[in-house]
Amino acid sequence: MEIDAHIDRLLDTLEPITLEQMSSIRLMNRTDTKFVTNKEHLVRLLEMAQGKYYAQYLNGSRIANYMTTYWDTDDHIFYMEHHNGRAPRQKVRVRTYLDSDITFLEVKTKNNHGRTKKKRVEVPCQDFPHEEERESFVRGLVHLDLQDMHPTVRNQFKRITLVNYGKTERLTIDFDVHFHNMETDNNADTGSLVIIELKRDGNVYSPVLDILRSLRIKPSGFSKYCIGSVMTNKQLKHNMFKPKLVKLRKLANERLCC
Numbered sequence: 001m002e003i004d005a006h007i008d009r010l011l012d013t014l015e016p017i018t019l020e021q022m023s024s025i026r027l028m029n030r031t032d033t034k035f036v037t038n039k040e041h042l043v044r045l046l047e048m049a050q051g052k053y054y055a056q057y058l059n060g061s062r063i064a065n066y067m068t069t070y071w072d073t074d075d076h077i078f079y080m081e082h083h084n085g086r087a088p089r090q091k092v093r094v095r096t097y098l099d100s101d102i103t104f105l106e107v108k109t110k111n112n113h114g115r116t117k118k119k120r121v122e123v124p125c126q127d128f129p130h131e132e133e134r135e136s137f138v139r140g141l142v143h144l145d146l147q148d149m150h151p152t153v154r155n156q157f158k159r160i161t162l163v164n165y166g167k168t169e170r171l172t173i174d175f176d177v178h179f180h181n182m183e184t185d186n187n188a189d190t191g192s193l194v195i196i197e198l199k200r201d202g203n204v205y206s207p208v209l210d211i212l213r214s215l216r217i218k219p220s221g222f223s224k225y226c227i228g229s230v231m232t233n234k235q236l237k238h239n240m241f242k243p244k245l246v247k248l249r250k251l252a253n254e255r256l257c258c
Helices: 002-012 039-048 077-083 132-142 207-214 224-232 239-252
Strands: 015-017 030-038 053-056 064-072 089-097 102-110 116-123 150-164 169-181 187-189 193-201
Touching: 002 039, 030 039, 030 239, 039 169, 039 193, 039 207, 064 077, 064 224, 077 089, 077 224, 077 239, 089 132, 102 132, 116 132, 150 207, 150 224, 169 224, 187 224, 193 207, 193 239, 224 239
Parallel strands: 015 053
Antiparallel strands: 030 193, 053 150, 064 089, 064 150, 089 102, 102 116, 150 169, 169 187, 169 193
16 A cells, blocks of 8 residues: 555654664653554654654564464453453453564553553463463462463554654554454454554653644553454443544544444
8 A cells, every 4th residue: 555655665764773772771760651543644753753763673674563362351351440440450461573473471550540560471472381380470460360361352463663862762653453353253453543652751851742742643542452352342341432432433534343
């Protein structure tokens, strides 16, 4: 598609930064803010980021590929915690960095102050065998055993990572998100939607916030697990997500959910 080729060309004009160079960036007092937009606005953002941001460069590309499988209980306790606005809340997932073929079992915890912490342990693949080390890792964080959960929704997406010249923030930009529900066998995708997450060191000046404001892109939460679940499983309660789905449909200019 022409817009994808345009995004590729703009990325090629951004100065590259390697994973090794990024490893020196320590966001000790990190705050995370999400934004949702579409590819048309992403083009404008990348144009305006010229001379302000590096683009992560890995294995010859500035676009990385991810696969994530979310685990939940039979009664979808992690999904319902998010739907009901409970805090603290947690998610259990297995993420594969497809370009490097590295996989981690991860537990994400969001506290009642809006801070998110992630702990992880490496596993051999997405369909890893259960072992006591992994069982105890999960049990110690969510007080449930892996055997009490099962894979529910898997997604694949592309990610761009930008770093500001001051190296005080990282910007992840996810797009072309595809979902497969492992309970219903249904598939869905997010069309032209783009999910942006700004990770910065405290309240230091952020060039991209000025860019986002000029593009009238406002902060907006987005859970890939919850949205993917709603789009692929009509049986799940989703009253609280209906207003967000309406906004997402308008942004994507297409229907995302029945």
